[in-house]
Amino acid sequence: MSRSPNDDHEATGRRNRLLRRVLAHIGRVPPDVFWFGLAIVGALTGFALQLVDGDLAPRIGVLCLVIGFIVGFGRIIYAKLGRIERLVGNSIFALISDRSLSPVAVRFLARHHQRSVAEQESILNGVISTEDEDEANEWIKTLSQEATHDVRAVDHLPLSDWFTKPEVARCLDTQLRRIDTDDLKVLRLRIVTPEQLADRDERVLLREYIRRHDDAGAELRLVSADRGRALRNFYPRTSTLLVDVDHQPACFIGHYGDDHTMESAVIYLRRTEPVGACADQWKRLWTAATKGGADRRLRDVLDQHRDDPPFDAAPTAALAG
Incomplete structure (x- = not known):
């Protein structure tokens, strides 16, 4: 068919x-x-x-x-x-377009583009939190490297950490070196306890800490623990690093445990209420240290112990913390 x-x-x-x-x-x-x-x-x-x-x-x-x-x-x-x-590409474009974000965010994301989507979104939102001490130290390093105008810090770490912990020493070296190479301003408040002033080894370390700042041209002010304790943002378990406060600010707030290891940290990459609060309290503490005479009084106490040994002869126990 x-x-x-x-x-x-x-x-x-x-x-x-x-x-x-x-x-x-x-x-x-x-x-x-x-x-x-x-x-x-x-x-x-x-x-x-x-x-x-x-x-x-x-x-x-x-x-x-x-x-x-x-x-x-x-x-x-x-x-x-x-x-x-x-x-x-979209993340970096968004960062560049957002003028309220610190430029640190752009540079950090460009170097760490392999981060997860959630982490990139946190950077875009301008608030990052971490409980990883290595990551927290990486942020301190980044802020120290990428600040364009000034670095303002509140420090109460054990003095020996600045000489024995490589990651801590590197951050300080970076900041002090950039004073000369990049015309960066470094302003640091060092909280000093009565126990440190009464201990010979601690006084030796404190003098060396002051000398390194003075030689580099940094502005270091000493302030008593009582003053720091009155401002909860800074003491006794919190250290702060502020960069470019009067421009496009970024802020690191680290929380420390009893053994002085970092337990958690929050990094702000835009001007927020916590950043404003930290900046205001930092200025109050800086004013107390300078105009209030706190820095001069603490340095006078150090000068009363001129018979302390030089730093080169500091006991190994002091440097070991």
Whole structure:
């Protein structure tokens, strides 16, 4: 029985509809799944052709195997890289466009673009928290390196830490070096306890700490623990690093445990209420140390102990903390 033109037309229509359905289903397959499937099909086809007798089939099999893997997995890798590039590009563009964010945020994200989406969003929002001491120290290092106008700090770490802990010493060295190389202003408040003033080894370390700041051209002011305790933002378990306060500020607030290890930290990358509160309290403490005469009185106490040994002869126990 011969087929009519209408039968051929209906058969063609059915094939076209079937093809459209298949393509529609393929279109709904996630790209990663599609390209992974293509790689698997290519690999299986290549493997099957290896089993066929003859000279040509195995060669075609190897070709299918290679093409399947290159096209399939190569496309997946390319897509992943494209997503990362778009994410980082968009994040950095957003940071540059947001004039309220500290420039530190742009530079940090550019150097650490492998961070998770959640971490990048935190940077974009301008507030980052961490309980990892290494990450906290990385932020202190970044703020010290990227500040453009000034660094203002409140310090009450054990004095020996500035001489024995490499990550702490490096941050101080970076800040003091940039006074000369980048015209950076470094203003630091050092909280001093009566116990430190009464201990010979602590006085030796304190004099060396003061000398290093003076030689570099930093402005260091001493303030008593009573003054610091009145301002809860700074003492006894909190240290603060403020950069570029009068421009596009950033602020590090670290919380320390009884053993003086950092338990947690919050980094603010834009002007917020906590940053404003820290800056205001810092200025009050700086005023008390300078105009109030606290710095001069504490230095006078040090001068009363001129018979203390020089720093080079400081006992090993003092430097070991």
